[in-house]
Amino acid sequence: MKKTLSFATIHFTVAFTVAYILTGDIILGSLIAMLEPLINTGAFYLHDQAWQKFPSLKKWHNQTSIKTISFAVVHFSVAFSVSYLLSGSWLVGGIMATIEPSINTVIFYLHEKLWQRQTQWRCPIHGM
Numbered sequence: 001m002k003k004t005l006s007f008a009t010i011h012f013t014v015a016f017t018v019a020y021i022l023t024g025d026i027i028l029g030s031l032i033a034m035l036e037p038l039i040n041t042g043a044f045y046l047h048d049q050a051w052q053k054f055p056s057l058k059k060w061h062n063q064t065s066i067k068t069i070s071f072a073v074v075h076f077s078v079a080f081s082v083s084y085l086l087s088g089s090w091l092v093g094g095i096m097a098t099i100e101p102s103i104n105t106v107i108f109y110l111h112e113k114l115w116q117r118q119t120q121w122r123c124p125i126h127g128m
Contacts, residue, residue, distance in 0.1 A: 004045045007111050011037040011044075011104055018100040019083070022092055032096065036082040040104075043074050062116065068109045075101040075108075 015037045020029030051057045051067060060066050079101045084093030 001045075003115055004041060004048070006115075007044055007108070008037060008041040010107055010111065011040060014103050014107065015100055018096060018103070022095055022099075023087065028087060032083055032086050035086070036079055036096075036100070039082060040075055040078045043078055044071065047071050047074055064109060064112045064116070067112065068105060071108055072101060072105045075104060 012033060016029060016033035019032040019036070020026060023029045023032070047070065051060075051070075076097050080093045080097030083096035084090060087093065
């Protein structure tokens, strides 16, 4: 759960910044920034659990690039849906779904790499 919370903190910060810049409205930007990462944090947790549980995904668990692409698809979908539903604008939804997840996808990759290193430092024999 620590991993999910650390990613959530980063995600909220990026989402607010992008949403506010796009809308110019602090209330709408804040609402998008609260809901989109909240939903994506739940999706992140379920995504991470799926990668640990299902054998077909588990064999690729340490393939950060593949795991990142997988989460990016989920993230783009959530970002568009939330932004469009709250703003009523296809343009805001589309831009938010492109920019915010792109930034967070890079951050996800770096976060995943850092988390793997931290885990390896704790247990160098097993990598856990």
